[in-house]
Amino acid sequence: LAKTLPPRLLRFFAKFPPSPLLQKPPVPRSRxxxxxxxxxxxxxxxxxxxxxxxxxxxxWSTDPPLDSEPSAEDQEPPYHNPFLPKKNHAxxxxxxxxxxxxxxxxxxxxxxxxGVLELLPYTTKHPAEKERRRxxxxxxxxxxxxxQKVKGKLWERTLKGRLExxxxxxxxxxxxxxxxxxxxxxxxxxxxxxx
Numbered sequence: 001l002a003k004t005l006p007p008r009l010l011r012f013f014a015k016f017p018p019s020p021l022l023q024k025p026p027v028p029r030s031r032x033x034x035x036x037x038x039x040x041x042x043x044x045x046x047x048x049x050x051x052x053x054x055x056x057x058x059x060w061s062t063d064p065p066l067d068s069e070p071s072a073e074d075q076e077p078p079y080h081n082p083f084l085p086k087k088n089h090a091x092x093x094x095x096x097x098x099x100x101x102x103x104x105x106x107x108x109x110x111x112x113x114x115g116v117l118e119l120l121p122y123t124t125k126h127p128a129e130k131e132r133r134r135x136x137x138x139x140x141x142x143x144x145x146x147x148q149k150v151k152g153k154l155w156e157r158t159l160k161g162r163l164e165x166x167x168x169x170x171x172x173x174x175x176x177x178x179x180x181x182x183x184x185x186x187x188x189x190x191x192x193x194x195x
Contacts, residue, residue, distance in 0.1 A: 001116070009110050018119035019077055083123040101125065 002010065080086050082098035099107065104125045111117045112127070123129065143150030151157075169176075176191065183189060 005114055005116065006110060009107070009114065009116065012107060013119070016077075016079055016082055016121065018121075077121075081121045083121055083125075 005013075083104050085097055086095045087093070088095065097104075101124075104123045108117065108120065108123060108125045108127070111120050117126070120126070124133070142148065179191075180186070180189065
């Protein structure tokens with residue numbers, strides 16, 4: 001797979017390896033049948049409240065089984081996501097992402113072209129994230145919401161009324177032609193059509 005990827009993606013994955021590649025293979029733990037290994041380990045913690053008359057509070061915890069390993073999704077990579085801004089907690093200053101939005105989009109396009117899109121860290125340019133945000137926010141075009149109107153140009157706003165006027169004039173046209181002929185082809189004519 002690595003031989004087919006373009007150099008730009010190879011450099012990106014060299015600097016920021018994906019989580020599945022960072023996961024170490026689980027080391028098999030052998031169970032030795034000894035007296036210590038067969039007994040479950042439990043830890044008891046008893047805390048005394050400040051009031052001496054109150055009963056003591058206790059919590060019991062059992063160690064996790066030996067064969068449980070954190071999954072790849074639970075493990076955080078050792079580096080910060082290069083697509084997100086980062087905050088320096090000592091100074092409180094924010095630093096921008098290592099890759100700008102245009103570079104993120106280019107990397108996402110390359111990764112989707114080569115079928116390694118799921119190996120990239122989270123970004124707002126990921127097609128699934130774009131689709132989720134579009135569904136969540138809607139089209140975000142003014143006038144497409146409930147009870148909204150688009151202002152439009154003047155000719156767009158008055159188009160409906162002008163078309164209705166034309167329709168009425170066309171319906172009355174035979175009577176108007178007849179009246180025109182009776183009055184002498186325009187002499188004394190006052191009803192010039194408008195619109």
